[in-house]
Amino acid sequence: MKFLLKSVGQEYLLKSVSTLKGIGPKSSERLSQASVKSVIDLLLILPRKYKYRDLWFKVEKSLLPRLVTLEVSIKRHIYPKSRRLPIKIVAEKAGTVINIILFSFNKALLDNYYPVGQNIVISGELTFDGSNLTMIHPDYSLKPDQSFKIPKIEPIYPSISGLGNRVLQKVIGYEINNFNFITEWYPKKFIQEKKWPSFSKALKMIHMPMDKSDISDIRKARERLVFDEFYAYHLKMEKFRRVAKKKIGYEVRGDKSLINNLINNLSFKLTDDQLNALSEILDDVESETKMNRLLQGDVGCGKTIVVLLVAMFVVSGGYQVAIMAPTEVLAMQHVKSLEELIKIKEINELKVTVLTGSDNPRERTRKLFSISSGKVKIVIGTHALFQKKVHFNNLRLAIIDEQHKFGVMQRFRLEKKGDVNSIIMSATPIPRSLALTVFGDRDLTIIKEKPKNRLDIQTFVISRKKIKQLLNKLGKQMSKGQQVYWVCPLIEEAENIRLSNSNDRFAYLKKEFSEFKIGLIHGQMSSEDKECELKKYKDREVDILVSTTVIEVGIDNPNATVIVIENANRFGLSQLHQLRGRVGRGREKSYCFLMYDGNLSDQAIQRLKTMRETQDGFEIAERDMALRGSGDLLGTLQSGHKIFKLSEVV
Numbered sequence: 001m002k003f004l005l006k007s008v009g010q011e012y013l014l015k016s017v018s019t020l021k022g023i024g025p026k027s028s029e030r031l032s033q034a035s036v037k038s039v040i041d042l043l044l045i046l047p048r049k050y051k052y053r054d055l056w057f058k059v060e061k062s063l064l065p066r067l068v069t070l071e072v073s074i075k076r077h078i079y080p081k082s083r084r085l086p087i088k089i090v091a092e093k094a095g096t097v098i099n100i101i102l103f104s105f106n107k108a109l110l111d112n113y114y115p116v117g118q119n120i121v122i123s124g125e126l127t128f129d130g131s132n133l134t135m136i137h138p139d140y141s142l143k144p145d146q147s148f149k150i151p152k153i154e155p156i157y158p159s160i161s162g163l164g165n166r167v168l169q170k171v172i173g174y175e176i177n178n179f180n181f182i183t184e185w186y187p188k189k190f191i192q193e194k195k196w197p198s199f200s201k202a203l204k205m206i207h208m209p210m211d212k213s214d215i216s217d218i219r220k221a222r223e224r225l226v227f228d229e230f231y232a233y234h235l236k237m238e239k240f241r242r243v244a245k246k247k248i249g250y251e252v253r254g255d256k257s258l259i260n261n262l263i264n265n266l267s268f269k270l271t272d273d274q275l276n277a278l279s280e281i282l283d284d285v286e287s288e289t290k291m292n293r294l295l296q297g298d299v300g301c302g303k304t305i306v307v308l309l310v311a312m313f314v315v316s317g318g319y320q321v322a323i324m325a326p327t328e329v330l331a332m333q334h335v336k337s338l339e340e341l342i343k344i345k346e347i348n349e350l351k352v353t354v355l356t357g358s359d360n361p362r363e364r365t366r367k368l369f370s371i372s373s374g375k376v377k378i379v380i381g382t383h384a385l386f387q388k389k390v391h392f393n394n395l396r397l398a399i400i401d402e403q404h405k406f407g408v409m410q411r412f413r414l415e416k417k418g419d420v421n422s423i424i425m426s427a428t429p430i431p432r433s434l435a436l437t438v439f440g441d442r443d444l445t446i447i448k449e450k451p452k453n454r455l456d457i458q459t460f461v462i463s464r465k466k467i468k469q470l471l472n473k474l475g476k477q478m479s480k481g482q483q484v485y486w487v488c489p490l491i492e493e494a495e496n497i498r499l500s501n502s503n504d505r506f507a508y509l510k511k512e513f514s515e516f517k518i519g520l521i522h523g524q525m526s527s528e529d530k531e532c533e534l535k536k537y538k539d540r541e542v543d544i545l546v547s548t549t550v551i552e553v554g555i556d557n558p559n560a561t562v563i564v565i566e567n568a569n570r571f572g573l574s575q576l577h578q579l580r581g582r583v584g585r586g587r588e589k590s591y592c593f594l595m596y597d598g599n600l601s602d603q604a605i606q607r608l609k610t611m612r613e614t615q616d617g618f619e620i621a622e623r624d625m626a627l628r629g630s631g632d633l634l635g636t637l638q639s640g641h642k643i644f645k646l647s648e649v650v
Helices: 002-007 025-033 039-043 107-113 144-149 165-177 188-194 199-207 212-245 256-264 272-286 303-316 328-341 361-373 408-415 431-439 464-479 502-512 527-538 573-580 602-613 617-628
Strands: 049-052 066-078 087-093 096-102 119-128 133-136 140-142 153-156 292-297 320-324 352-355 378-381 395-400 421-426 443-447 457-463 483-487 518-521 544-547 560-565 590-596
Touching: 039 165, 066 144, 119 144, 140 144, 153 165, 165 199, 188 212, 199 212, 256 272, 256 303, 272 292, 272 303, 272 421, 272 443, 292 303, 292 617, 303 320, 303 328, 303 395, 303 421, 328 352, 328 378, 328 527, 352 361, 395 408, 457 464, 457 602, 464 483, 464 560, 464 590, 502 518, 502 544, 518 527, 560 573, 573 602, 573 617, 590 602, 602 617
Parallel strands: 096 133, 292 421, 292 443, 320 378, 320 395, 352 378, 395 421, 457 590, 483 544, 483 560, 518 544, 560 590
Antiparallel strands: 049 153, 066 087, 066 119, 087 096, 119 133, 119 140
């Protein structure tokens, strides 16, 4: 919206709220915490509902309870024996007794606002319990000549910590009353066709309706403001796109014959989706425009081989490539995949290094020199890649795997280390990344086609109360020679947290399955110990691997056909989908059990329902965005932030 206001020179509406009458430092701070920083931010706090105050001349008990405005005569004050108890003020209207109840009072103020023997105008909710007419803490208590201050229709605003509705009414009302006409940004004909009011009139209609007949007009006014918000946002994004498209291109001229040779020498055939994805990305890499692409595909669909082929193309052009993974396990898996790819004679001299946080100082110094000198062409690593001491010679491509594991600024730091084209990969992109493909400058490539003979994973939602039935199912699967993952949210028991932990579950399963071998892996183990446990599991020396979420990415065991995820209601959709993807990698039917304990929240029910209904990572990402919000597309917040503030109120 601010973008539009700047375009028509409405600087007043962009002023800080701290400059406004009635807003002191504390109120300004509270508004700022609610992202209300300018005059227009304040005016766009739209009422969530309205209170209608009926002016009653004769009280009709059958219509109560009701919000009413009455002129009454104060007869007496009845004080309680204890100040903890409420005071009762007896009033009358046309011979009908009305009790006014106040839970806190000051005698001097009481005599001023409710003077005995005089008439006053009160406004609030009037109730009738069968014997007494009662109004508890009237919203207004004024002398008859001041009754014009009581609004017939009162806007009720969303709550802002420390600021009551009356305060918001006062400051917004003052600004609305002093709000001047501003230049219209739409053609007059367009406004007439839509039957919309002007921008300034729309705000006045919404904040200060005169009577109930204005409600239909209020809807048109809200409709107009929502359209303004969409329009302003898309103008801003279009400017954002144009700036992005003007960025100097980081084009690469590589050896496509090498890529064809690599493809022909693979031990498997690429799917049509993989070939199309490869073609799209190579076109980007060769273009004069900076590439910013999301490669989405379900677990096991072959995203990695596509980006490794792109990496080889970039390297053949004389440039460096960085591949960033969230864990050392996944980084080493990329190394193995690359080793398989580059067995061809022409490229066996390719220099590859792995950079992780566990490197010793001497080894780290040697690797950093090789990277900065350009001797190393492909650098595979974890968070260590974007550290300040890492300098590339001519980095041209950054590949970020499992992008949901990295923050926006972490990805930016890597991309700033050269004239970088970027590819981010994920089975379930974070809401912000997904939204950028719709509204922003990020292109999207999807790999939907799965390898042949890959079966769907059957997903069940079960209560922990049924754990014995589940164990019977697992026993049958393991008797066939198949393996199981059992995932817990914690490593050990935590105080005041009722969640399963891997240590206790490991002990429990060892007792229940004495005839089978049980393994344990978690994040507090050393890299060597984790590698050892994973190797035992892959070599079928372990039947059940009890784990934390450390197995979420980079673990590939085709013989694993069952995964149990405890306290699944505590995990996000992305994480659940990634964990489920640890099974279903072979030719046998696979199963995922989402176990919960206790009552489920509405959002948890929606997440588990989604997991049961679909295995499409892109659809899961879309539902995740709907549940969590899309993040700040022009900032760094990856979820939870609503792009549009007004669309919910139409």
